Amino acid sequence: MRVTIESVLGYEIMENAKIITGKEEAKNRVVQWISVIEMPVENFVRKNEVVLTTAMGCDDEGAFKSFVQDIINSEASALMVALGRYIYDIPKEVIELAKKFNFTIIELPWEIRFANIIEEVMKEINDIHYKERERSEKVQQELLNLILKEKDLTHISKFIQRQINCSVIITDRSGSIQEKASHSQKFIAQWKSYILQGLLPSRNDSSPLTRDPMFQKFQMIEVENQTILQLPVLKVLGDPQGYLFVMVPANTSVNDFLTQFCVNVLEHSATTIALWLSRKNAIEETKMRLRSDFVQELAKGAFVSDEQAYTRAKLLGYNLKLPYVCVAGMPENLKELFEKQHQSVHSYEQWLENMLLYIEEEVFYAAQSLKREVMMTFQGVQLMIFIEVSAENEMENAADFLNVIERRLGNLPPEVIISWGIGGCHEGFIGLKESCENAVTALAIGRRKKGKGYKMLYENTRVERVLLTLAQNEEMKEVIMSTIQPLIKYDEQRNMDLIGTFSAYNQYNGNVSQTARSLNLHRQSLLYRLRKIESLTGLSLIEPDDLFLLDLSVKTWKMGVSDKIV
Numbered sequence: 001m002r003v004t005i006e007s008v009l010g011y012e013i014m015e016n017a018k019i020i021t022g023k024e025e026a027k028n029r030v031v032q033w034i035s036v037i038e039m040p041v042e043n044f045v046r047k048n049e050v051v052l053t054t055a056m057g058c059d060d061e062g063a064f065k066s067f068v069q070d071i072i073n074s075e076a077s078a079l080m081v082a083l084g085r086y087i088y089d090i091p092k093e094v095i096e097l098a099k100k101f102n103f104t105i106i107e108l109p110w111e112i113r114f115a116n117i118i119e120e121v122m123k124e125i126n127d128i129h130y131k132e133r134e135r136s137e138k139v140q141q142e143l144l145n146l147i148l149k150e151k152d153l154t155h156i157s158k159f160i161q162r163q164i165n166c167s168v169i170i171t172d173r174s175g176s177i178q179e180k181a182s183h184s185q186k187f188i189a190q191w192k193s194y195i196l197q198g199l200l201p202s203r204n205d206s207s208p209l210t211r212d213p214m215f216q217k218f219q220m221i222e223v224e225n226q227t228i229l230q231l232p233v234l235k236v237l238g239d240p241q242g243y244l245f246v247m248v249p250a251n252t253s254v255n256d257f258l259t260q261f262c263v264n265v266l267e268h269s270a271t272t273i274a275l276w277l278s279r280k281n282a283i284e285e286t287k288m289r290l291r292s293d294f295v296q297e298l299a300k301g302a303f304v305s306d307e308q309a310y311t312r313a314k315l316l317g318y319n320l321k322l323p324y325v326c327v328a329g330m331p332e333n334l335k336e337l338f339e340k341q342h343q344s345v346h347s348y349e350q351w352l353e354n355m356l357l358y359i360e361e362e363v364f365y366a367a368q369s370l371k372r373e374v375m376m377t378f379q380g381v382q383l384m385i386f387i388e389v390s391a392e393n394e395m396e397n398a399a400d401f402l403n404v405i406e407r408r409l410g411n412l413p414p415e416v417i418i419s420w421g422i423g424g425c426h427e428g429f430i431g432l433k434e435s436c437e438n439a440v441t442a443l444a445i446g447r448r449k450k451g452k453g454y455k456m457l458y459e460n461t462r463v464e465r466v467l468l469t470l471a472q473n474e475e476m477k478e479v480i481m482s483t484i485q486p487l488i489k490y491d492e493q494r495n496m497d498l499i500g501t502f503s504a505y506n507q508y509n510g511n512v513s514q515t516a517r518s519l520n521l522h523r524q525s526l527l528y529r530l531r532k533i534e535s536l537t538g539l540s541l542i543e544p545d546d547l548f549l550l551d552l553s554v555k556t557w558k559m560g561v562s563d564k565i566v
Helices: 005-009 061-073 092-100 114-148 153-164 185-196 260-300 306-315 334-340 348-369 394-411 431-449 462-471 474-494 498-507 512-519 523-537 544-558
Strands: 018-021 033-036 049-053 078-083 104-109 168-172 219-223 226-234 240-247 324-331 374-379 382-388 418-422 455-457
Touching (some): 005 104, 005 114, 033 114, 049 114, 061 092, 153 168, 153 260, 168 260, 226 260, 240 260, 260 374, 260 431, 324 394, 324 431, 348 374, 348 382, 348 394, 382 394, 382 431, 394 455, 418 431, 431 462, 462 474, 462 544, 474 498, 474 544, 498 512, 498 523, 498 544, 512 523
Parallel strands (some): 033 049, 049 078
Antiparallel strands (some): 018 104, 168 240, 226 240, 324 418
16 A cells, blocks of 8 residues: 555545646655645655645746756655746746656645645555554564564565565575575575675665665665665664565566565564574574584594593584594685775675685585585684595595585685695594594695695605604704705895705706706706705715705705694
């Protein structure tokens, strides 16, 4: 139900009113307000307002035309002009102007009192508001009953959709959909991409609908030819803890869609969702913290008995009797991705929180798709994952798991690069600590040796672990540094890369021609560098023992010498 110009013209008091322009639009023009305005208009007229005037002050056609133009610009529904005192007919230029904008102008006999028209219009508007308020209060009560009955968000979402006849999406404060059962996997994937691109949720506090007080709480977002209304779900202190998104039906304007009843329903819905999310968030945050703490305790070997570990695991929904392999992951390019997107309304911390939640979801999805149990925690931005494996193909299971994650992460922008370290499978829950240490070691070695985005198996790091063990010995450390220190200083001073030259020379088994080609050096330049290496270190590159010592020193130094991998 709504008041229109056509219904206003049907009042008995309007019997002698005459519609001059915009007759065909009378049934579509909504009336939400009515007022009496004389020049100047300024910002006193609201959208969908009927303006009554005597045209006082419009002494000439130009002034009256300017007055009408201001009314049109204010997006008023119609202008009603009382004839007989200040003007006796509507000027032709004004009529042409109104026709150009398809605007409605109505002539009123001077005898009709503006107060009577306002009384009739406001009575009908108030009656409609009262009936819609009654309807919306009934909806509010039904929404609260859903909360009391502990219905899930899918029930609440479907109930809201039935009331307003369009799709809604309920999310947390990061924009992640909370009632996934209502949407297809394709839609959920697309929605994630909007979040990662910074399109949703909108962080812009200024509303594009500020001309109408009804719309002050709504943000309007245009995404791929779809109009989306965003309504915040507020905490007590005013910070959004979630959002209600409304997918405005195609070929429907926001103004036509947001009736008073619709606005009331959405506001009641936001309050209901706030109650639901508050309860859910309190439970989930506690559960996630307990799960994360438990996984970290497993990784550190903090449990003193089997019974203690198994009891905690059972309460949290984990099965420690399964064989697990630890996988450590380090996202490498999150800061670069954030800066590349030129985020203007997100802070890095907010964006990072969204990304880590997104990665966490993909980890659980990958485990679910492979029908494997998984336990996971974050240590800063580093992931610690325990993935169930079969005894026959431990490493193959872990590799398949990571492949699924990387495919999923690569499907949506931005593409995240993650380095991985895969530990070994050790018997019993106590072995999880050793597997975790293996995974962290493999991750650190892989990042140093192979660079970003590499998957390193712990069993493939034997040489590097030998070097690291040697480097922890103080006497060995002194030998290594005394051997390589002159090369390090020379490279810093002259930028000649003698260490890289030696590594290439040793890789090609002392073949000068192949080494020179690989380094894109003239043969004489390479020979000069090799002589400089010999003079600085006091070692001969043709003496096997000297060559071994220098090679061992370079490789150990590249691994970080005394750096402890944790």
